[in-house]
Amino acid sequence: MTGWHERLAVPRAPFIPSVVWVDDPATDGFVSVSRDDDETRWRELVAADEPIITQVDDGTTTPGNLGLRPSSSCSQPSLVAAMLTALEVHDGYRVLEIGTGTGWNAALLSARVGKRGHVVSVEVDPALAEDARRCLADAGYAPLVVTGDGAEGYAPEAPYDRITCTASVRAIPRPWIDQTRPGGVILTPWGTDYGDDALTRLEVHEDRSASGRCGINVAFMRVRHQRRDFLEPAADELDIAETTQTTRDGHELFEMVTFTRAAFTIGLRVPSCYFTVEDLDHDHRRIELHDVRSHSWSRVTLVRGQDPWTVHQYGPRRLWDEVDAAYIWWRDAGKPTPDRYGLTVTPDGTHTVWIDAPDSEHRWPL
Ligand SMILES: C[S@@+](CC[C@H](N)C(=O)[O-])C[C@H]1O[C@@H](n2cnc3c(N)ncnc32)[C@H](O)[C@@H]1O
Structure with missing residues (x-):
């Protein structure tokens, strides 16, 4: 097997625009790097085995301003x-x-x-x-x-x-x-x-x-x-949200949000649900689950060394309960990794996922 360099017959640099964008950890946004102003940095970005963001905010943010969302890139x-x-x-x-x-x-x-x-x-x-x-x-x-x-x-x-x-x-x-x-x-x-x-x-x-x-x-x-939409739990929603505690430990929560562990399976079993993980400070981490369509959300607040942790759930769906049930299913099914899954799309458009083989006992329509 040859390395990736040998398999790419066309150089990348001539396709990269003179202005590209990089993450700005200070603002959580994206700032521009211009070839005219900093050619060394631009060349480093082009030569690296990394994606390069070539447009932000569908082109509405101009160079020199802070971009919020990448909208085009040249892949890794x-x-x-x-x-x-x-x-x-x-x-x-x-x-x-x-x-x-x-x-x-x-x-x-x-x-x-x-x-x-x-x-x-x-x-x-x-x-x-x-x-x-x-x-x-x-x-x-x-x-x-x-x-x-x-x-x-x-x-x-x-x-x-x-x-x-x-x-x-x-x-x-x-x-x-x-x-x-x-x-x-x-x-x-x-x-x-x-x-x-x-x-x-x-x-x-x-x-x-x-x-x-x-x-x-x-x-x-x-x-x-x-594209995904996000929601922000409102203060009055937090006041009336159902409050419980989870018995899941830190490792189990890690598995729930990690692609190569349970996350791919959870997504296949819990429709229209998006998660975010946010480190609030050294001792506090927050996992949130959102369904924008039904305006449902769940929030698990992790405090270092102080489990069991609190779960808030709001809206018509109990997203934490759904995700927790999908996690247990994944564990009981032998912790299938994403590469064990397959997809069949029938002429009527139905998408059916399966584990290992299309006729497996573990298959379901999405
Ligand atoms: C990761 S970039 C593509 C990288 C590209 N193949 C290259 O070699 O530079 C994804 C691109 O998909 C485009 N895109 C997004 N939605 C699209 C759609 N519905 N139809 C066509 N292009 C779309 C974006 O504007 C963006 O330029």
Whole structure:
């Protein structure tokens, strides 16, 4: 197996805009780094095996101001290489990419498929799509870059041998399956509201169903129309919230919020629930569970050395009870890791998850 450097045939730097963004721990936001002002820092960021944030707040925050939410990035090179390997792209293939971003991955795909192949890449943000078209042309590649919602795929150029998505989804859009040839592959970060996503590789079948395995943990930004919403428990809600105590210890709580432990399974069993973990100070940590739609929340407040810990629950759902029950299920099922899961999407759109095999006793529709 070659290293990721050797598998990336196109240099990254020409695709990176002159202004990029980095975390600012002091504010919890993102600050700009400009190539014109600090070329050394810019080059370090481009050379590192790390994602680079290339846009914040859908482009509404301009350089020099504080960004709140990353909205486009150039992915981590080693992950880009791993996804290209998992996608198994051959010379002459027709490939659809969702999430053009900088255009770097579209260039890598174009290099893979060669002159006989064809790459289409869809980007929702018109300004990003335009920049990517320019960078691709400058680098000598000519994939078709379409401005639009990638959830629709791109029917005029279908069928595709491969569809790859570089943003994450909670459900596999039906057009992706319809636009992939039987035997073709869809590779996408996929997951639930609860935690991070698994890189999921589905094969499309003659009957227009698709199935395959979940894999490594990947942290991609959500496609624009499937972003999460947060809620903030109000003081008067806290006053009337149901108050109990949990018998879970620190290790069990750690497992509940960790992807490679119980978090992936909990997300598959507790719909529309998102968690946050916040260290308030050296001795206090807070885990919160939110369901924005039903305006339900739960809060577990951990105080060092003072368990059992207090649980507040508010709203029509008892989210802590649901998550706790899913945790017990995970433990009783032998603590399945995310890579033991698979997903089948039937022609009617039902998503069914299973452990180890599609006909396993452990399978359920989402
Ligand atoms: C991680 S970046 C993509 C990285 C890119 N492949 C590269 O090589 O630089 C994700 C991109 O998906 C785009 N995106 C988000 N929602 C989308 C949607 N519904 N359709 C198409 N693109 C979308 C974002 O604007 C962002 O540019």
